[in-house]
Amino acid sequence: MKKFYIHHKYSNDLFWYFFHGTSINTKDIPAPHFTEINKFKINTSYKNNNICVEFCDDTNWSRSDGYHLFDFHVYLMQNNIILNRGSSNLKVKDFQEILNNVKDKVKNNKKNLHLFYIDWEGDFHTITDKGCKFFVDEINPRQINNFYCFTNTFLSFIHSSGLNIKNAYFLKDYLSDYKFDNRLSYSIRRLEKFKVDRLRKLSKLSDVCCTYSSFYFNEDTDVIRDDGVVKLIDILSKNKNLKKIEKRGYGIDDWGSENNQNNINELFFKILKISEVDIIDEWFSVNHISEKSVIRILCEKPILATEYELYDFYNKIQKKYGKTPYDLNFRYNSFDDMLNLLKENLNTDDSWVIFKNELHNWAKITRKNLIEICYNNNSYLDLVLGNKLNGSLNNII
Amino acid sequence: MKIYVHHKYTYELFWYFFHGVEVDPRKVPVVTEQNRYQVKVWDSNVQKIQAKYKGIDLDIQFVNDRHWNDESAHHIFDVTINALQQGLSSDRMFILPTMEGFKKDWIPFLNKLSSTVRKNTHILWISWEGFELNEEGIDVSNSLDSDINLYNDNIVNSDKTKYIFSQSFMSFIFPDTTATREYYFFYDWLKLKTEYEYKLLYPVRRVYDSKLHMVRGIKKDLSEKDTLISYSSFTDSEHYVWRHQYEKDYNEFLQYPNLRRLEKRGYNIEDFGGEWMRNNMEEGMWKMFGIAEVNLIHENPMVQCFSEKTICHILAGKLFIDAHYRTIQKLHKVIELLGYEVPSYPLPEYDDITNITPWLREQMDDEEMWKKLKEELRVWLEYVRKCFLESVNTQNSLLDEILSKKSINIL
Numbered sequence: 147m148k149k150f151y152i153h154h155k156y157s158n159d160l161f162w163y164f165f166h167g168t169s170i171n172t173k174d175i176p177a178p179h180f181t182e183i184n185k186f187k188i189n190t191s192y193k194n195n196n197i198c199v200e201f202c203d204d205t206n207w208s209r210s211d212g213y214h215l216f217d218f219h220v221y222l223m224q225n226n227i228i229l230n231r232g233s234s235n236l237k238v239k240d241f242q243e244i245l246n247n248v249k250d251k252v253k254n255n256k257k258n259l260h261l262f263y264i265d266w267e268g269d270f271h272t273i274t275d276k277g278c279k280f281f282v283d284e285i286n287p288r289q290i291n292n293f294y295c296f297t298n299t300f301l302s303f304i305h306s307s308g309l310n311i312k313n314a315y316f317l318k319d320y321l322s323d324y325k326f327d328n329r330l331s332y333s334i335r336r337l338e339k340f341k342v343d344r345l346r347k348l349s350k351l352s353d354v355c356c357t358y359s360s361f362y363f364n365e366d367t368d369v370i371r372d373d374g375v376v377k378l379i380d381i382l383s384k385n386k387n388l389k390k391i392e393k394r395g396y397g398i399d400d401w402g403s404e405n406n407q408n409n410i411n412e413l414f415f416k417i418l419k420i421s422e423v424d425i426i427d428e429w430f431s432v433n434h435i436s437e438k439s440v441i442r443i444l445c446e447k448p449i450l451a452t453e454y455e456l457y458d459f460y461n462k463i464q465k466k467y468g469k470t471p472y473d474l475n476f477r478y479n480s481f482d483d484m485l486n487l488l489k490e491n492l493n494t495d496d497s498w499v500i501f502k503n504e505l506h507n508w509a510k511i512t513r514k515n516l517i518e519i520c521y522n523n524n525s526y527l528d529l530v531l532g533n534k535l536n537g538s539l540n541n542i543i
Numbered sequence: 544m545k546i547y548v549h550h551k552y553t554y555e556l557f558w559y560f561f562h563g564v565e566v567d568p569r570k571v572p573v574v575t576e577q578n579r580y581q582v583k584v585w586d587s588n589v590q591k592i593q594a595k596y597k598g599i600d601l602d603i604q605f606v607n608d609r610h611w612n613d614e615s616a617h618h619i620f621d622v623t624i625n626a627l628q629q630g631l632s633s634d635r636m637f638i639l640p641t642m643e644g645f646k647k648d649w650i651p652f653l654n655k656l657s658s659t660v661r662k663n664t665h666i667l668w669i670s671w672e673g674f675e676l677n678e679e680g681i682d683v684s685n686s687l688d689s690d691i692n693l694y695n696d697n698i699v700n701s702d703k704t705k706y707i708f709s710q711s712f713m714s715f716i717f718p719d720t721t722a723t724r725e726y727y728f729f730y731d732w733l734k735l736k737t738e739y740e741y742k743l744l745y746p747v748r749r750v751y752d753s754k755l756h757m758v759r760g761i762k763k764d765l766s767e768k769d770t771l772i773s774y775s776s777f778t779d780s781e782h783y784v785w786r787h788q789y790e791k792d793y794n795e796f797l798q799y800p801n802l803r804r805l806e807k808r809g810y811n812i813e814d815f816g817g818e819w820m821r822n823n824m825e826e827g828m829w830k831m832f833g834i835a836e837v838n839l840i841h842e843n844p845m846v847q848c849f850s851e852k853t854i855c856h857i858l859a860g861k862l863f864i865d866a867h868y869r870t871i872q873k874l875h876k877v878i879e880l881l882g883y884e885v886p887s888y889p890l891p892e893y894d895d896i897t898n899i900t901p902w903l904r905e906q907m908d909d910e911e912m913w914k915k916l917k918e919e920l921r922v923w924l925e926y927v928r929k930c931f932l933e934s935v936n937t938q939n940s941l942l943d944e945i946l947s948k949k950s951i952n953i954l
Binding site: 411 | 554555558562563568569571573574713716717722724725727728729731732733735736737738807808809810811812814816817818825829830833932935936
């Protein structure tokens with residue numbers, strides 16, 4: 147029997163994050179109420195392998211009979227250093243110190259130390275440390291000791307994000323009844339130059355509602371404003387298709403600071419309502435998926451990705467786990483290609499309905515398949531129990 | 544007018560205490576040096592905000608534990624917020640640690656303040672539980688010096704404690720510890736939902752005698768096809784501390800046919816985890832609001848406050864009727880207090896809903912009558928929602944009290 151020591155305080159959410167796909171009966175994993183349960187041990191199985199899971203917090207580091215799991219962001223959250231996985235970049239500077247501390251604890255057992263560094267930032271924070279095995283969210287890891295775990299990454303948004311992203315899964319039932327005012331929308335929060343350029347092109351289409359957040363212009367923002375961008379927004383704001391999303395409202399409508407939870411709630415309750423199809427920038431150029439696509443897929447919202455790699459990635463993941471993905475009947479190679487495709491399909495009501503349904507079919511099948519994959523598989527356990535941690539790069543694409 | 548708030552600062556607390564004032568939201572600070580990297584950090588530095596209320600300039604200062612002896616200011620202290628900031632509780636619902644902390648640490652301190660300061664000290668205890676502050680075992684108002692002003696969320700109080708509507712209402716929103724605020728925004732998603740499995744849902748979390756009484760009436764008079772009774776798996780979990788006390792009621796309840804058990808604990812994404820208030824509220828929104836066109840809710844008829852049950856239905860615009868007419872009367876009294884005309888309620892008056900279940904059956908059996916009833920309920924609910932929201936955006940009960948120092952027990 148393989149043993150897994152998890153060096154965090156127990157929670158039912160953490161159990162699902164690390165050990166989804168196992169044959170566990172939910173009733174056997176407690177959900178604490180009033181009394182905190184820091185330690186918890188249970189036997190279960192995964193794909194005919196018996197495993198023992200022990201949440202042992204800061205103990206048992208010297209045990210040599212199992213793997214030692216440590217997730218940097220869970221550690222930071224449990225110690226009230228960060229509130230959610232998404233704010234991890236602020237704490238990158240602490241990474242080496244935490245890593246050294248963990249290495250000291252595990253002493254001569256480093257080969258069994260499994261460190262999770264899933265920060266939803268992809269290549270922005272690649273782990274270059276050579277000493278242990280890292281489970282990361284870079285789809286194609288750049289380091290030989292870094293391993294991509296799809297299901298753990300996908301479920302990190304739900305079970306260990308601190309951001310209520312799970313709500314998107316349930317929102318699906320309400321989206322289907324909603325009457326949208328627009329066919330398409332493109333919403334940006336940070337007014338980066340390339341996004342504003344896309345916004346400029348998209349806002350020329352009559353069926354695209356473009357929005358930007360007031361955040362960029364707030365006095366307490368930490369962004370450095372680009373005068374060119376400010377000027378362009380000023381010019382574009384005369385276009386009726388461009389709307390400003392006010393972060394700061396009065397009383398109950400005040401979304402307050404630019405923290406991740408507020409932003410996610412704004413997305414749920416303001417952005418997702420705007421249009422039938424959301425145009426999103428998922429950054430495959432930096433090798434990861436973010437909450438942008440995960441939330442839309444969970445609630446079955448049709449996505450038009452500015453980078454077509456989004457569809458390729460999710461379809462390849464589905465094939466990898468034996469599922470049949472929905473192959474879209476179109477393809478594009480650049481943003482301008484996408485724009486041309488849009489123009490064609492916005493021509494008539496009929497062409498729009500066909501196009502929209504195509505995107506909805508993709509969202510529907512992808513949601514169904516990904517949920518099934520995360521219920522029956524566990525990418526981390528597949529790697530460990532399948533002896534795939536042999537040091538070769540485990541590229542997905 | 545100078546007002547000291549004796550808590551650490553967050554923008555959510557500003558809105559909780561000072562909704563209704565004239566202020567530019569952008570001048571309400573959200574990012575400070577202390578919370579820049581950790582939004583939930585309560586800022587212990589002094590935060591000053593200028594605002595205006597009913598023509599009076601307000602110099603609002605969140606000063607935490609400073610300046611208690613300043614006789615030139617009003618002093619505001621909220622018992623539950625203090626418990627939150629001390630880490631004694633995670634939301635308003637946990638009374639015992641909150642009360643013990645207040646009685647042990649705060650009452651002796653407050654009683655020793657100078658007479659002038661005591662007269663300008665305003666203590667809020669909004670608990671959503673309806674207990675009176677002079678009750679045996681609580682003994683707060685009788686332990687606190689009579690100069691000190693005391694406020695709660697009970698519409699009726701038998702002691703000096705005064706009811707403050709707007710803070711009571713806003714306590715469900717800010718600080719957002721229980722996800723009740725989400726219901727306000729959920730309104731937009733819900734209003735266009737058309738497909739429901741049932742006409743009426745009676746959702747029960749904990750089964751006990753008075754709820755069993757409602758179940759008997761529902762099962763006797765209402766159609767199985769149109770009505771669903773759901774219950775939470777929580778009822779038979781170890782989390783339920785009164786499980787054994789109500790075992791007989793629960794066993795009788797389970798004998799009824801066509802009950803739907805809502806599993807708190809599902810596999811993976813479907814696992815709503817522990818019985819925390821936030822989990823319950825999110826479970827309620829996502830699992831219980833989409834089942835039936837109208838929810839039959841069961842507020843405690845013996846208390847004088849509103850709980851999250853009523854408030855979340857109002858915020859979400861979810862059609863509801865209450866097991867007891869007294870809840871409707873309480874809502875109407877508050878609307879009257881706020882200066883609005885009391886709306887007509889489409890159901891005939893009843894003590895508990897079983898008095899009118901035959902009438903309800905008639906409405907539910909006839910599609911036209913049911914449609915009309917739903918529409919009238921919708922008009923009533925929209926009006927209540929509008930009154931409440933409009934009121935908290937323009938009025939402030941605590942500031943009204945501070946300005947007038949008049950008692951407003953309303954029933």
